[in-house]
Amino acid sequence: MKNSYLIFISMLLITLSCATQEYSQGRELYNYYCSSCHLESGQGLRSLYPPLAKSDYLAKYNETLPCIIRKGLEGQIIVNGKDYDMPMPAMPKISAFEITNIMNYINHNFGNDLPFVKFVDVKAKLEECK
Amino acid sequence: MNNISILYCLCLAGFILASCGGGLQSHKSLPKLGHRDIIDGDTIFHKVPDFNFTDQYGHEVSPKSLNGKAFILDYFFTSCPTICPRVKAQELRIFERYKDHPNLSIVSVSIDTKYDTKERLNNYATKLGVNNSNWHFVTGDKDMIYDNAVGFFHTAIENKDAPGGYDHDGKLVLIDKDRHIRGFCDGLFPEEVDDFFDDIENLLHEYK
Numbered sequence: 001m002k003n004s005y006l007i008f009i010s011m012l013l014i015t016l017s018c019a020t021q022e023y024s025q026g027r028e029l030y031n032y033y034c035s036s037c038h039l040e041s042g043q044g045l046r047s048l049y050p051p052l053a054k055s056d057y058l059a060k061y062n063e064t065l066p067c068i069i070r071k072g073l074e075g076q077i078i079v080n081g082k083d084y085d086m087p088m089p090a091m092p093k094i095s096a097f098e099i100t101n102i103m104n105y106i107n108h109n110f111g112n113d114l115p116f117v118k119f120v121d122v123k124a125k126l127e128e129c130k
Numbered sequence: 131m132n133n134i135s136i137l138y139c140l141c142l143a144g145f146i147l148a149s150c151g152g153g154l155q156s157h158k159s160l161p162k163l164g165h166r167d168i169i170d171g172d173t174i175f176h177k178v179p180d181f182n183f184t185d186q187y188g189h190e191v192s193p194k195s196l197n198g199k200a201f202i203l204d205y206f207f208t209s210c211p212t213i214c215p216r217v218k219a220q221e222l223r224i225f226e227r228y229k230d231h232p233n234l235s236i237v238s239v240s241i242d243t244k245y246d247t248k249e250r251l252n253n254y255a256t257k258l259g260v261n262n263s264n265w266h267f268v269t270g271d272k273d274m275i276y277d278n279a280v281g282f283f284h285t286a287i288e289n290k291d292a293p294g295g296y297d298h299d300g301k302l303v304l305i306d307k308d309r310h311i312r313g314f315c316d317g318l319f320p321e322e323v324d325d326f327f328d329d330i331e332n333l334l335h336e337y338k
Contacts, residue, residue: 036211037211
C-alpha cells in the first residue's frame with residue numbers, strides 16, 4: 001500500500017515537472033534563432049526590433065508567421081502602435097518542425113495566449129508561401 | 131572580564147570596523163592590459179592604435195576629440211543579425227548610467243563601412259533611443275578599422291559565409307584617457323557586464 005502511494009506521488013511529480021518544461025524545445029530553438037534581436041523575453045529592443053511579448057502584430061499575423069520566419073520580412077510594420085523597419089533576415093534552411101516548436105513557444109510565453117499550432121498546418125502553410 | 135579581555139574585544143571591534151569601512155571605500159587599481167616592453171628599465175604599456183572616426187552627427191571622434199575622456203569601444207554593424215542587438219541591449223545599461231558623465235564615452239565602431247553611412251548610424255542610434263553625443267556610432271577608413279582591430283582587442287573579418295557577412299566579437303573594451311586598455315567583458319553576458327561596471331567605477335575613480 002505504502003509503495004503504491006510512493007509510485008503515485010512519483011508519477012504526479014514527473015507529470016508536474018514535465019508540465020513546467022512545456023515547449024522546452026521551442027525555447028532552445030527560439031534562443032538560437034530569434035533571441036538575438038527579439039531578446040530572451042521577447043521584449044524586442046527599443047524602436048529597432050519589435051516585441052513578440054503581447055504583440056498585436058503577432059496575434060494578427062499568426063497564420064502567416066511560418067512564412068515570415070522562413071522568408072524574412074522587409075519594409076515598415078506597426079507593432080503595438082509603434083513603427084519598425086529593420087529587415088528581418090530570411091532563414092531558408094529552418095524546418096517546418098523547428099518553426100512549429102518556435103511558434104508554440106512564442107504563442108504560449110512572454111504573456112501571450114495564442115493558439116497552439118500543428119506541424120501539418122505549418123508544413124502546408126510553408127508550401128503556400130514558396 | 132579583566133582588562134586584557136576588554137582590550138582584546140576593543141581591538142577586534144576596531145579591526146572589524148576598519149576592514150568594513152575599507153571595503154566600502156576601496157577602489158581597485160586596474161591593470162594596463164596587453165603586450166608590454168621594457169626599455170631602459172621603463173615599462174612601455176600597450177596603447178590602442180591612433181584613430182580618426184566620424185560619428186552619427188558627422189563629428190570627428192579621435193583621441194583629440196575625446197579630450198581626456200575614458201571610453202568603451204566595441205565593434206558592430208547595424209544589419210548584424212546575430213550578437214549585436216544583445217550587446218547593444220547591455221551597452222544601453224551602461225549608457226543609461228553614464229550618459230551625462232564628463233569622463234566616459236561609448237564608441238561603437240561599424241565594420242560595415244560600405245552600408246553603414248553616417249545617416250544609417252544616426253537612424254540606428256535614434257531608434258535605440260540614443261540622442262546624446264556621449265555614445266558615438268562611428269564609421270571611418272576601412273583599412274584603419276580592420277587593421278587596428280587587434281590593437282583594440284577586437285576581431286573583424288569580412289566573411290561572406292558568416293551571418294550578415296562579417297565575423298566579429300561582442301567585447302566591450304574599456305580604454306583610459308592615455309589609450310591603455312584597462313578592462314574588457316563579453317557584452318553578450320549580462321553577468322559579465324555586471325562585473326564590468328566595477329571596472330568602470332574603478333577607472334573613473336582615478337579621474338576624481
